[in-house]
Amino acid sequence: MQATLTVTPAQLPDVLLHVAVVRPVFLWGAPGIGKSSLVQSFAASLGLHCVTLLGTQLAPEDLIGVPQIVGDRSRFAPPETIARDEPYCLFLDELNASAPEVQKAFYSLILDRRIGAYELPEGSVVIGAGNRATDNALARPMASALVNRMVHVHLRASATDWLKWAAEHGIHPWIVDYLIQRPDHLWSPPPKTEEPFSTPRGWHMLSDAVHSYGEALDEDTLGVLAYGTLSAPHASGFRAYVKTVRHAYDLEAVIKGDAAWPRRPEDRDLLYFLAETFRARLVRGLPHSKDHASPSGRQLAFRAKALLVELAEISLECAQLVIATGDDGAPVLPSWFLVEVSRDLPRLAAARS
Structure with missing residues (x-):
């Protein structure tokens, strides 16, 4: 139906x-x-x-x-x-x-x-x-x-409703904080193959398992649990998020220049997570019109172009992820910003097209 x-x-x-x-x-x-x-x-x-x-x-x-x-x-x-x-x-x-x-x-x-x-x-x-x-x-x-x-x-899943419920029912802080940043990861359509997919129930099960392990939970075991309860992309993102928490790796610190993009090959999942989070940050922080941009919005756009250059030097794929279109093929970031990226970062723009 x-x-x-x-x-x-x-x-x-x-x-x-x-x-x-x-x-x-x-x-x-x-x-x-x-x-x-x-x-x-x-x-x-x-x-x-x-x-x-x-x-x-x-x-x-x-x-x-x-x-x-x-x-x-x-x-x-x-x-x-x-x-x-x-x-x-x-x-x-x-x-x-x-x-x-x-x-x-x-x-x-x-x-x-x-x-x-x-x-x-x-x-x-x-x-x-x-x-x-x-x-x-x-x-x-x-x-x-x-x-x-x-x-x-x-009935449809609602991240707002679930997060409110989670705060009152002891859901692990890592999961709550992650879904505050990525509410679109609360639920994913059931796949046609026999594999885990993300649901409120799956996140609840993951929370119970993480609570059970406590401080003894190592990175590999966390991966086993995440990939056993969530869709693969969401499990990868959550695993990378936990790495940022454990290693005090904060996107805001990268934006402010207090930290750099991770460069080690073993931190590639972390780089993808930060790139996705950076994209979401730009969606929220960049105004739709440049003419109505606040000083902080203009500063974010200027800083974003510099960070995209640095990101492309490490991984062109991750940089492309930041400026990619949505699932429907429409731009996600403001058009004026994408025009400036095409003008100031021709290599990245060429790779995007």
Whole structure:
């Protein structure tokens, strides 16, 4: 299912508060962005116990129960996890990954809030969740009858929301500080091959592992952990960032002239990280128009050209990275600055073109 409009984790509780209490909701989102924890937190905020059913681990009889004889008649007895006397939040996780027979078993529960003779207590809420087929996750087509029984909400990852959460939940300072600088590294699209990719869940796992090692964590082990939980480019960037922290290598010191670009071959990952960070710094610090540049903006542009010359002497590729276009082919840095680079740094401009 394609998302026309999306909500962030911070916006989701308000949506659920107004919608899930009156109609079943289906929450779509990529793997690892926190769908399950958000639903559990929402249930807790209402004072409801959250009962989670995993669609991939269910058979139809796990929902409708087994027949039993009552008097001279038989009836289905739903399992005690569902048949509760007090209102609760029924969370149907991985609903769209369940078998068609299991999806059919959910019909009456979702629409009529009942299974056989059992009816959900007044005040209960029903929320489903699942991944999209475009995320290369296990997902089966949902029948139109099931789709039409729920309000569909699409969740997107938000670095702002996650960093706020991270500050309150003991996420390792290295990870928090890195993602403050590179919020675009919080999440990456799931790859088509079997390899790690960056998600809020992945960063959380990396934080737990780094905390566990403590001061005993060496550079090689950090690399194993980072590449085991994140996409390769993000793992490389984070590993280089930690190196800057441990060796007091600060981009601002390079800009001020208090430190030089690293030149050692073994520090090439560090150089790439600093180049990417320098690019992001220029995006934030350079004005869109030279005519409206402040003294500090003009000084940054002047210093940036000198640093690009020094960077190109060490690695032309890293210097090109700073002034490269975006993924859509459009310039990322202001046009007036790129014109000056072409005029004053012809070798770099020629390599860029």
